[in-house]
Amino acid sequence: MINIIKKPIWFVLFILLALCNIFLFLFINHELTQNEEESVLSEKISVQFNDTLILNESTITKYLPDDRYTKLSIEDHKIKIVSTTRMLNKEVKTTMITKPDVEVDGTLKLHIEQISIGQLPLNKKKQLQLVKKFGKLPDDVTLSVKQSALYYNMGIIKKNDTKLVLKSITDDNKWVFDIELEE
Numbered sequence: 001m002i003n004i005i006k007k008p009i010w011f012v013l014f015i016l017l018a019l020c021n022i023f024l025f026l027f028i029n030h031e032l033t034q035n036e037e038e039s040v041l042s043e044k045i046s047v048q049f050n051d052t053l054i055l056n057e058s059t060i061t062k063y064l065p066d067d068r069y070t071k072l073s074i075e076d077h078k079i080k081i082v083s084t085t086r087m088l089n090k091e092v093k094t095t096m097i098t099k100p101d102v103e104v105d106g107t108l109k110l111h112i113e114q115i116s117i118g119q120l121p122l123n124k125k126k127q128l129q130l131v132k133k134f135g136k137l138p139d140d141v142t143l144s145v146k147q148s149a150l151y152y153n154m155g156i157i158k159k160n161d162t163k164l165v166l167k168s169i170t171d172d173n174k175w176v177f178d179i180e181l182e183e
Contacts, residue, residue, distance in 0.1 A: 053164065053179040060175050077173045079110060092118045094131070098150065102168045105178075110150040124148065 057074045064072040070083045081096040094117045098110035115127045122130070128145045137143060142151045157164040163180045170176060 051179045051181070052167075053177040054170075055175045055177070057173055057175075078113070094118070094135075096150075100169055102166055103151065105167055106153065106155050106165050108152040108154055108166060110152065112148045112150065 057077065061074050064074070064079075066072060069085070070081065073080050073082075077099075079098045079100055081094075081098065083094045085092045085094065095115070096110075096112055097114040098112050101109045101111060103109040112124070112128065115124055115131070117127050117130060120127065120130075125145060125148075128143065128148065131137075132143045132145055135143070137150075140153045140155075142153075143149075144151065154166055157166075157177075161181065164177045166175065167178055168176045
């Protein structure tokens with residue numbers, strides 16, 4: 001220790017390094033603890049169609065979108081989202097287990113029950129803050145850290161001459177849509 005003090009350049013560099021580490025820690029902590037909550041619910045869709053379509057989970061599973069980086073599946077009445085990101089030449093896998101619900105007509109609320117980002121030893125709230133800050137969510141998806149939920153604004157689903165609006169998910173896990181068929 002006496003040799004370090006005899007050469008003040010090392011002492012100064014040590015102090016600078018310590019200050020940089022403290023600043024970096026404070027900056028990351030500040031970024032992760034910001035409480036920016038925006039309104040996540042869209043306006044209620046006031047369209048009423050004449051018919052109702054009820055689909056089971058196996059049918060819904062066939063229409064879940066998949067791409068190269070994100071896989072969706074329904075397991076034990078929960079939607080599992082697995083996403084892979086490349087960071088610093090490493091594959092980082094993010095997994096979310098969510099319980100689906102309909103908050104308002106046309107908006108699917110996914111209650112996040114579990115989340116893991118790689119092997120980060122962070123609590124659920126910190127991981128959700130990381131996803132909100134750095135994740136690339138689809139345009140119609142909003143993350144609420146406070147409510148631990150993803151909101152997917154499906155709106156009116158149009159396919160050819162058919163229009164669908166998600167109305168509810170029943171206790172026996174049936175997805176209920178209002179439907180209008182053009183004849």
